[in-house]
Amino acid sequence: MLVILHPNTEETAEDYKRTWRHLQGLSEIRLQKHKVQGRGQHLTEIYLIGNTTKINLEEIESLPAVERVVRISHDFRILGRHSQETGSIDFEYNGVRFNQQNFHIFAGLCAVDNPGNVERMMQGLQDNGQECTRMGAYKPRTNPYSFQGHGKECLPYVFELAGKYGIKVVAMEVTHEQHIEEINNCLEKLGQPTGVMLQIGTRNTQNFELLKAVGRQHTYPV
Numbered sequence: 001m002l003v004i005l006h007p008n009t010e011e012t013a014e015d016y017k018r019t020w021r022h023l024q025g026l027s028e029i030r031l032q033k034h035k036v037q038g039r040g041q042h043l044t045e046i047y048l049i050g051n052t053t054k055i056n057l058e059e060i061e062s063l064p065a066v067e068r069v070v071r072i073s074h075d076f077r078i079l080g081r082h083s084q085e086t087g088s089i090d091f092e093y094n095g096v097r098f099n100q101q102n103f104h105i106f107a108g109l110c111a112v113d114n115p116g117n118v119e120r121m122m123q124g125l126q127d128n129g130q131e132c133t134r135m136g137a138y139k140p141r142t143n144p145y146s147f148q149g150h151g152k153e154c155l156p157y158v159f160e161l162a163g164k165y166g167i168k169v170v171a172m173e174v175t176h177e178q179h180i181e182e183i184n185n186c187l188e189k190l191g192q193p194t195g196v197m198l199q200i201g202t203r204n205t206q207n208f209e210l211l212k213a214v215g216r217q218h219t220y221p222v
Helices: 014-024 057-061 115-127 151-164 177-190 202-206 208-216
Strands: 002-005 029-037 042-050 066-070 090-093 096-099 132-135 169-173 195-199
Touching: 002 014, 014 029, 014 042, 057 066, 115 132, 115 151, 132 151, 151 169, 151 177, 177 195, 177 208, 202 208
Parallel strands: 132 169, 169 195
Antiparallel strands: 002 042, 002 066, 029 042, 090 096
16 A cells, blocks of 8 residues: 655654554554655655555545555556556567567666777677667766766767677667757768667656657657
8 A cells, every 4th residue: 555645744744743653553564655856845655565455545545644545456566567458568679579578688888988898898799699788878977076978979989889789779868858869860870770779767757858758759669
């Protein structure tokens, strides 16, 4: 069961304390808190872990700090495939098949530093029968003074070397809408030597403008 508190609820607030005490009193239930910090507000979620079938939903919803309650009836709610999901995930991109029967390893460079290391990686992948790689051209960092990647400057040699060594799909994280355009322009200029799979990092799952931009394009898988 997932208990979502009102936005910006502080742990020092009396409503929070009353709610937390009530949840702690539930028999054979373990509590786990998770906080999500947005730009304008923060949210707190409390997971009730255990057999929650006998818990009264309305009783939990009536607690002072609670905004809503979601009853979770499936194991592995986030990663699992559930009974209503009958369709098979199966698509082909740039000659590489992605489905439940295939397992692709995206070994590569977290941050592209120079052409020599890129070529060594591409050659190593080819020698081991791999068709996919990851290459970090745009690197989000927690420290603004850390190496941010070479950006669009490294795209030409990354894509050319991928084509040279038969690497068909390059997974590349994007952090701004303009990165999609830069990747597209570079691939077109080089004659499409490889393909790109756009990668969204954890930080950018809350970057809704980026997510909308990625969703609008139909050229690259994500």
